[in-house]
Amino acid sequence: MAQPRIVIVGGGFGGLAAAKALKKVPAEIILIDRTNHHLFQPLLYQVATSVLGPGQIGFPIRAILQKQKNTVVVLGTVTGVDKDKKCLYVSDADQQDVPLTYDYLILATGATHSYFGRNEFERFAPGLKSLADALSTRNKLLGAFELAEAEEDPRRHQDLLTFVLVGAGPTGVELAGALALLVRTTLKANFRRIDPTSARIVLIDRGPRVLGTFSEHLSQSAQERLEKLGVEIRLGKSVDQVDEHGVVVAGERILSKTVIWTAGVEPSPAGTWLKVETDRARRVRVQKDLSVPGHPEIFVIGDTATLDQDGTALPGVAQVAIQQGRYAARVIRGRLSGNPPPKPFRYFDKGNLAVVGKGFAVLQSGKLRMSGIFAWLIWAFVHLQFLATPGLRLSVFLQWAWTFLTGQRGSWLIVDYHASPPLTSAADADTAMRGVA
């Protein structure tokens, strides 16, 4: 009899945890991702601000799963699911939807930022979700200083050296801190006509405080730290407009050539594919075993799912995705071996961390609240721990130590990337060749 096939969509924290937890299962596992790498998203802002190179936070999924012989990794984009036929569709190199049947399906397709219905903002205020985003943001940030330096009229520097970050969650706060450090340390002594430290960094959120998921006290500490680094903070203010000239915040125009969006949550279209109930943000409502109502063979995990625990929805963080990935794998393992199902999923909150600039982080875990250098050391240790391989851990550790000591960044590069041509397969080359020959 053929082995059951388990298809996992997404090689992020959730999908990868599920794949690893299925290591010894007698099944054919297919992991599909749109990119070839598992991305350590929490450090994406460090690629954007030139501390790390892309190879230090991205590692090939197939290399991580190299020794797991029951697993095939496929680069592809899922375009839909047919629940009744137990079949999903993968767009191949020729842009055709190739059907792929499954016995079990785990959708771990993540989320991106939400423009709250104003998708036209995206062009002027890109998000920070992929390596391509981070590299393109880096080009913009560093390019603004180059343009200002090349410009002789100082009145023209104002909008070039104004950076607006929309969203004061962990990504916005960490990016603001890293950007402030970039101008105050690395860039500082390197320009002749402009003073990089005169750059204006504006952090905007419509909520009442930065790091809204942390305690009020920690929010306050983070805000003070950011202000000490020179970051301007505008809270309780909505962004009415984003265009080529900058933003309008609560009626006030801020001229800026570089606006970065880190607000809101827009889940993947898993809910649309499955035609199942979602919450207001369109996340799929899953059951206590993370499966979809009526379809015990389909699991949805991580940022693209929603599940209440003790009356509140679980947060969209890596730890939830990882624990859910492992849990879904356990449910499948149980079914395949005829064991009883595990107890309902329960998230164990190990705590949350956010770093603000150099040598300062906030930490919240259970009743523990901590801010300062000790929290920062824990932050560094935890993040190194969760990198995909020992090689990355060593490389990132050395880079951090180097940057900490010398102020030198690992990747202060503006690269004028060629637009990636679509990867095309041989397709009709045989036929075409007959014409040529």
Added chain:
Amino acid sequence: MAQPRIVIVGGGFGGLAAAKALKKVPAEIILIDRTNHHLFQPLLYQVATSVLGPGQIGFPIRAILQKQKNTVVVLGTVTGVDKDKKCLYVSDADQQDVPLTYDYLILATGATHSYFGRNEFERFAPGLKSLADALSTRNKLLGAFELAEAEEDPRRHQDLLTFVLVGAGPTGVELAGALALLVRTTLKANFRRIDPTSARIVLIDRGPRVLGTFSEHLSQSAQERLEKLGVEIRLGKSVDQVDEHGVVVAGERILSKTVIWTAGVEPSPAGTWLKVETDRARRVRVQKDLSVPGHPEIFVIGDTATLDQDGTALPGVAQVAIQQGRYAARVIRGRLSGNPPPKPFRYFDKGNLAVVGKGFAVLQSGKLRMSGIFAWLIWAFVHLQFLATPGLRLSVFLQWAWTFLTGQRGSWLIVDYHASPPLTSAADADTAMRGVA
């Protein structure tokens, strides 16, 4: 009295050497480059084959010259020179040609590959001259294996897993060796449906041997080593056609989705800007003091210049550019301080090196000829030595040691880059804003 202004165009080996040698000169030095980084081109093939990340061979020019207070670094593209007005034109962010006057001009604008009049080949067979080239080549190389793995019909793998390199000079040879290693070590155990080691690597040159500038004996050693690594070598054969299906070599069609061009030399348009005599390859003929006839204030150095020494033209290698950059700076220093001019320029050939795969290089220096692991150790040492900063030396050394021991590459990444939007300055923002407000 205003200080004299020395403009250097190009931050490669030649331009950077000139700038550094002008460190203590009482002059205003402006170094212009199209990118923000000095690129260590000899290791570009290692970025293309995933060993190194872009930040390990590219380093910001302004950071290298940070402490040199007489020097301004400007990101810009030179579009022309007016010899009589002592003025050059720099394209700024708004694509306008801004004039910049000079008292002394050093053109160190380099060269790229030549398609021998068949520029339509470029689309299908890009070269390897910039970080963007290397990253786009990397995407293609790694992408081919991903497409083949995703493809169920093995007959369709043939052209995906055939890699054609045109030009068997150092770049072609080093790339062929690195690619052979990539498939035989790193990729080998990572695919389930295809066998990466079955990839065909074809190296083509119209000359009679690989590494034509080395001795016949060393060419032979390099060729044997490449063949041992599985590289197919076609010598004395011209490429008649390059298109979406692959290449036609001496009448034979080779199906390939990945063709890389490393042949020929096409200098920058410095000769056209200056309207001066060039050689057949359009390199500017310079005098023994590296200046242009009739214009003692204009120097042309490196790959974009040509100068005979002992009856043969100097080779287009980094060492020539570096020594010429230092020499041009010396001539200028002499003129500014009223000292007599130095003796005519003479290139001191320290020797040439090329690496073939792992633990093997060829070395030719004066009468010394060497091949094997010892030459490889010298190769590694010399290349580390010439990297721009101690940080890069450490980082590349560690990466090499890691890859040597584990077979793991530093940057096995396919990134679907966003096309870089042009950097635009504030320009008419003020005016535009009046309309908006």
